[in-house]
Amino acid sequence: MGYRSDFIRFAVDAKVLSFGEFKTKAGRLSPYFFNAGSFADGALLKALGQFYAKALLESDLQFDMLYGPAYKGITLAATTAIALAEQGRSVPFVYNRKEIKDHGEGGSTVGPALHGHVVIIDDVISAGTSVRESVEVIQRAGAKPAGVLIALDRMERSGNASEIGELSAVQSVEKEFSLPVVAIANLNDLLAYLQQSQDPNLQSYLSAVLAYREKYGAK
Numbered sequence: 001m002g003y004r005s006d007f008i009r010f011a012v013d014a015k016v017l018s019f020g021e022f023k024t025k026a027g028r029l030s031p032y033f034f035n036a037g038s039f040a041d042g043a044l045l046k047a048l049g050q051f052y053a054k055a056l057l058e059s060d061l062q063f064d065m066l067y068g069p070a071y072k073g074i075t076l077a078a079t080t081a082i083a084l085a086e087q088g089r090s091v092p093f094v095y096n097r098k099e100i101k102d103h104g105e106g107g108s109t110v111g112p113a114l115h116g117h118v119v120i121i122d123d124v125i126s127a128g129t130s131v132r133e134s135v136e137v138i139q140r141a142g143a144k145p146a147g148v149l150i151a152l153d154r155m156e157r158s159g160n161a162s163e164i165g166e167l168s169a170v171q172s173v174e175k176e177f178s179l180p181v182v183a184i185a186n187l188n189d190l191l192a193y194l195q196q197s198q199d200p201n202l203q204s205y206l207s208a209v210l211a212y213r214e215k216y217g218a219k
Contacts, residue, residue, distance in 0.1 A: 004185040007051050007151075008193040012202070014044055017152075017190075019205040025126060026159060028216065031208035032190070034152045036072060036123035049079030051184050052121065052149060053087060056080065059182045061147040064116030066093040067138060069130045077121045080149075094118075096137055114141035120148045125169045125181065127158070135177055145179055152190075153183035156216040168218035187213060 011017035015038060022033040039048045056063070068077025074095040081093040094111035120134045131148055138145045150170075158172055159165045165172070170181045191213070194206040 003051060003054050004189040005193055005196075007185045008189055010047060010051070011152075011185075012193075014039065016044075019202070019209075031205055031212050034124065034154075036076070036151055045075065045079045046083075048076075048151075049081075049083035050086075052076065052080040052151070053083035053089075055182055055184045056084070056119065056149055057087065057089070059147070059149075059180075061119055061149075061180065061182060062117050063091065063119040063146050065091055065112075065114065065118045065143070067114070067118050067120050067134060068093060068095040069120065069122055069134045070096050070098050073120070073122045073130070073134075076123065076151075080121055096134075109137065109141075114138055114143040116143060117146035118143050119146050121150075122148065123151050124154065125150055125173055128169055128173045128176070131173050131177065131179075135179075145177065147180040147182060148173065149182050151184050153181070153186035155187040155213070155218055157218045164216070166219070171218060187217070 008017065011034065016035055018033045019031060022030045024030050039045055066077045066081055068074045077093040077095060081091060084091060092112045094109050094114055096109050114137070118138050120131060122130055125131060125148065135145050153170050155168055155170070157164050157166060158169050167175065170183070173179060174181055191206070191209060194202055194209060197203055
């Protein structure tokens with residue numbers, strides 16, 4: 001599993017990946033919860049950026065810039081850019097404003113002009129709204145979206161309690177925009193980690209996560 005397993009361990013140790021019973025935006029009761037906002041100090045962010053950079057460099061994505069959608073994506077793009085620079089690949093990053101600025105430098109984005117192939121960096125993909133808005137910004141500037149880089153792919157079918165789709169949020173984004181999505185880790189990596197864990201407390205959640213995948217998992 002390599003860095004994927006290391007990332008799951010890192011997220012668990014940082015208490016960013018928690019186990020229990022959590023209600024998702026879709027109204028489902030999930031046995032695990034991933035909150036990238038809890039990567040909240042310098043050491044955690046530095047390590048997180050290194051994971052993002054490694055996943056990006058080991059992917060097939062060709063890129064000239066990074067784009068971080070506000071708000072979480074701003075920090076994620078910045079720390080990834082720093083990690084890439086430490087590995088000898090210095091690239092610019094851009095992020096958007098929630099409201100267009102009409103004074104100073106103005107505009108809807110901060111950073112250099114979007115150009116070339118741009119990778120969108122975010123924490124997870126839920127409904128795909130953030131990706132859709134990001135693609136519009138990038139294309140409007142005359143640049144080309146090259147792909148999406150996220151931390152965790154839950155690999156579960158989209159929808160709500162009354163209507164469940166066949167595709168996952170990630171699969172829907174790949175289909176709608178013809179964009180590859182790269183995840184540092186996914187649900188299968190999480191399950192493998194639980195199966196291999198020597199911690200009885202963590203192992204106790206394995207059956208619940210397996211049942212959740214059986215019920216909501218995408219093909």
